[in-house]
Amino acid sequence: MRIRPVGAHALLLDCDDADQVEAWRAELWHRRDAGELTAREIVPAAVTVLLDGVPDPAATAARIAGWRPRNTSRGADSVEVRVPTVYDGADLPAVADHWGVDVPDVVARLRRTEFRVAFCGFAPGFAYLTGLPRELAVPRLATPRTRVPAGSVALAGPYAGIYPTASPGGWLLVGRTDLPLFDVHADPPARLAPGTRVRLVETR
Structure with missing residues (x-):
């Protein structure tokens, strides 16, 4: 460092x-x-x-x-947010093809992964989630969509993310959630802060 x-x-x-x-x-x-x-x-x-x-x-x-950081590799003392997720994203087949598995295997992997918010950016409330192995990094779309609906769960590079509001975007869509992630009137406005552990819990 x-x-x-x-x-x-x-x-x-x-x-x-x-x-x-x-x-x-x-x-x-x-x-x-x-x-x-x-x-x-x-x-x-x-x-x-x-x-x-x-x-x-x-x-x-x-x-x-002169300081040395504590061991935070698992983030056991951080808050966990469970995000109810419907796994029906348009790009699930593309992710499965890139990973060399079938769609149920992609969903199973995402369900069992403990993600962590590494940092926030791109849009208010948008959290970059780490937790997937780097060998499972996926490319962004060659041509971004002009509108990605709010609540879309997506992958790009080594990260997962959830669009807090509707916006253009080139990430691969794997699911969606109804959980509000950003409210300007809330304190704090963003539900997901750096260090937060996140589980994408399957719902139907």
């Missing part, structure tokens, strides 16, 4: 992989809650963690360099 200054009051942690991002995300959130770290925002991404609103970046970087 490498720490770089970003602007006058921010730091960027360059991590080796998604597991290291989650380990540092959890550690920094813990340190902030304990009053050991001052940062307005701690934002994980694919291979970085951004700390914004840091009063003294140089001193903070020196403290972080």
Whole structure:
């Protein structure tokens, strides 16, 4: 892990992989809650963690360099959200073909996977879920759909995701859910936050 200054009051942690991002995300959130770290925002991404609103970046970087993140590989202490999912996505056959299995095997794999929110982006409330082996990464559509319905459960690259609102998108659709994922009037507005464990529970 490498720490770089970003602007006058921010730091960027360059991590080796998604597991290291989650380990540092959890550690920094813990340190902030304990009053050991001052940062307005701690934002994980694919291979970085951004700390914004840091009063003294140089001193903070020196403290972080002396810390070691706790083991969060399973995220056992995090919240779990069970997402009721109907597995009827238009792209299930394409995923099955890419994985070299049949459609019931794809559904079985998704049902038994414990996903974790790695980071959020693309649209408010859209969470990038890790948990599938990297060898099961799937390509995006060559031509994105102009409209993907809200609640669509989809795959792209090594990630799974759920569209919180209707939008264009090029991910492969494997199912759908009626669970609301983003409400601007709720506190917090997004149901899925980094570190949250997610189960895509089959429903009919």
